Amino acid sequence: MVRVYLHEVTKIFGKNVVALDKVELEVRSGEFMVVMGPSGHGKTTLLRVVAGLEEPTDGEVWIGDTLVASPRKGVFIPPKDRNVGMVFQNWALYPHMRVFDNIAFPLRIKKLPKAEIEKRVREIAEVLGIAETLDRYPRQLSGGQQQRVAIARALVKEPQVLLMDEPFSNLDARIRVTARAFVKDIQRKLSITTILVTHDPADSLTLADRIAVLRRGVIQQIGLPNEIYDKPANIFVANFIGDINLFEGSIVSKGNEVYFDGGDVKVQLPPGVNVQGTENVILA
Numbered sequence: 548m549v550r551v552y553l554h555e556v557t558k559i560f561g562k563n564v565v566a567l568d569k570v571e572l573e574v575r576s577g578e579f580m581v582v583m584g585p586s587g588h589g590k591t592t593l594l595r596v597v598a599g600l601e602e603p604t605d606g607e608v609w610i611g612d613t614l615v616a617s618p619r620k621g622v623f624i625p626p627k628d629r630n631v632g633m634v635f636q637n638w639a640l641y642p643h644m645r646v647f648d649n650i651a652f653p654l655r656i657k658k659l660p661k662a663e664i665e666k667r668v669r670e671i672a673e674v675l676g677i678a679e680t681l682d683r684y685p686r687q688l689s690g691g692q693q694q695r696v697a698i699a700r701a702l703v704k705e706p707q708v709l710l711m712d713e714p715f716s717n718l719d720a721r722i723r724v725t726a727r728a729f730v731k732d733i734q735r736k737l738s739i740t741t742i743l744v745t746h747d748p749a750d751s752l753t754l755a756d757r758i759a760v761l762r763r764g765v766i767q768q769i770g771l772p773n774e775i776y777d778k779p780a781n782i783f784v785a786n787f788i789g790d791i792n793l794f795e796g797s798i799v800s801k802g803n804e805v806y807f808d809g810g811d812v813k814v815q816l817p818p819g820v821n822v823q824g825t826e827n828v829i830l831a
């Protein structure tokens with residue numbers, strides 16, 4: 548497996564829509580990285596830049612030891628030569644093709660021999676538990692099954708990197724938990740370097756080896772789930788990762804005891820909290 552490295556990647560649409568702003572992100576070989584942020588903050592763009600569906604405006608994209616995009620160096624390797632599998636947000640299955648042909652599609656483009664295609668499609672369908680659906684059309688499948696077909700189609704090329712764009716947003720809340728467990732399990736089994744983007748903190752906390760938080764195209768923090776949760780870099784991250792209450796106030800010392808004073812809310816702080824130079828504070 549390979550690492551994926553974005554070095555100061557900027558993507559500007561038109562004259563001034565800055566979708567990604569100097570993004571510095573290293574995804575280690577075999578790692579499950581979840582990039583989290585609100586809608587419209589650059590998540591899909593980040594995946595498309597890695598896949599080669601968008602060219603960055605500036606910066607470098609590396610997949611393994613290969614520089615795949617660098618405007619300054621005049622490098623741009625097209626998607627088909629990047630060995631990356633992508634699961635799109637809407638799954639983008641071909642409605643008029645049977646499941647088998649949907650999954651086989653990327654292999655036919657690569658002009659693999661028929662027997663090889665047959666073997667690889669059946670293998671991946673087996674792994675994903677959809678072997679019995681191969682003769683059906685997408686509309687004859689449940690949401691969860693359609694999603695597995697989309698994942699199978701991304702994996703059948705045996706890509707080095709798997710990209711997933713909000714893969715659970717089209718699923719009922721009821722089956723989302725199972726679908727997450729399933730994706731996590733597949734990722735572990737194949738130990739494939741994975742970037743999943745989502746606006747849902749529950750995805751991040753259940754799936755990620757590490758989480759990167761994106762706000763308006765700028766990475767706010769990268770860390771282990773518990774680091775992001777317990778030591779958020781700023782209010783935005785704190786607000787995003789959990790349901791929290793914020794109180795504005797100040798710090799008051801009485802003898803050895805230190806209090807947060809927010810008017811109606813007074814809280815004694817645990818010993819050892821560093822509150823120097825923090826007259827106006829926000830308690831989360």
Ligand SMILES: Nc1ncnc2c1ncn2[C@@H]1O[C@H](COP(=O)(O)OP(=O)(O)O)[C@@H](O)[C@H]1O
Nearest residue numbers: 560561564566585586587588589590591592593
């Ligand atoms: N092809 C495009 N042309 C112009 N603006 C775009 C294009 N794609 C995305 N954008 C803009 O870039 C920003 C980030 O979009 P996107 O990456 O889709 O966000 P997310 O996936 O986090 O919702 C948004 O302001 C969006 O409108």
Ligand SMILES: [Mg+2]
Nearest residue numbers: 587590591592
């Ligand atoms: Mg998106």
